[in-house]
Amino acid sequence: EAQVTQNPRYLITVTGKKLTVTCSQNMNHEYMSWYRQDPGLGLRQIYYSMNVEVTDKGDVPEGYKVSRKEKRNFPLILESPSPNQTSLYFCASSLSLAGANVLTFGAGSRLTVL
Amino acid sequence: SQQGEEDPQALSIQEGENATMNCSYKTSINNLQWYRQNSGRGLVHLILIRSNEREKHSGRLRVTLDTSKKSSSLLITASRAADTASYFCATDSGSARQLTFGSGTQLTVLP
Numbered sequence: 001e002a003q004v005t006q007n008p009r010y011l012i013t014v015t016g017k018k019l020t021v022t023c024s025q026n027m028n029h030e031y032m033s034w035y036r037q038d039p040g041l042g043l044r045q046i047y048y049s050m051n052v053e054v055t056d057k058g059d060v061p062e063g064y065k066v067s068r069k070e071k072r073n074f075p076l077i078l079e080s081p082s083p084n085q086t087s088l089y090f091c092a093s094s095l096s097l098a099g100a101n102v103l104t105f106g107a108g109s110r111l112t113v114l
Numbered sequence: 115s116q117q118g119e120e121d122p123q124a125l126s127i128q129e130g131e132n133a134t135m136n137c138s139y140k141t142s143i144n145n146l147q148w149y150r151q152n153s154g155r156g157l158v159h160l161i162l163i164r165s166n167e168r169e170k171h172s173g174r175l176r177v178t179l180d181t182s183k184k185s186s187s188l189l190i191t192a193s194r195a196a197d198t199a200s201y202f203c204a205t206d207s208g209s210a211r212q213l214t215f216g217s218g219t220q221l222t223v224l225p
Contacts, residue, residue, distance in 0.1 A: 004156075033212075033213075035215075040217060041217060042202065042215045042216050042217035042218055043157075043202070043215040044215075045212060045213075045214070048212060058212070059214075088154070090156055090157070092156075092157075100144070100145050100147075100162055100164070100206065101206055101212070101213055102147065102159050102162060103149075103157070103159060103204075103213060104159070105156035105157045105158070106156055107155060107156045108154065108155065108156055110154075
């Protein structure tokens with residue numbers, strides 16, 4: 001089944017404890033992206049990647065890192081999490097359809113930083 | 115930066131009625147998309163309309179786009195309880211293929 005898989009789905013951690021949220025897609029998509037979703041703010045893009053070894057900042061990149069060593073994987077790294085990074089995180093990927101970027105989303109990772 | 119803004123923020127209707135949601139945006143776009151999100155789940159793509167199109171249909175969905183007013187609307191006809199979800203518009207306006215999402219409309223369809 002074509003899908004984007006995120007892990008973990010739920011995580012409670014403490015301030016300063018490094019964590020990684022993994023994202024993997026099995027659709028051979030070139031484009032991958034991370035979003036965070038907060039009440040009243042919609043989805044905001046954190047980082048995106050157009051292809052392997054190519055990553056760029058989105059609208060809210062502070063406090064996050066990403067890497068794209070393989071086409072299928074795009075992990076999100078929080079080096080020193082803080083409470084304001086408590087959020088619902090989504091990974092998404094896309095295959096350009098006639099130039100349009102139609103996203104397939106993962107199920108989400110709910111992160112709580114205490 | 116937030117490009118699309120949905121209106122209303124919340125909408126409650128009876129099953130069988132039509133639901134209309136609106137989206138306004140600020141800059142010129144290549145295309146506009148609508149996504150649906152069931153509570154706490156990932157978003158699912160519903161429909162895409164290109165900047166040179168004015169209207170598009172998909173099943174019970176009808177999307178319009180008015181580029182002169184920088185606005186779009188999503189109409190769901192003959193709504194069902196299963197249509198209860200949040201609906202987001204997303205604009206594609208850059209060469210980097212980034213999508214910018216609005217804050218969503220929460221639709222509740224009462225049985």
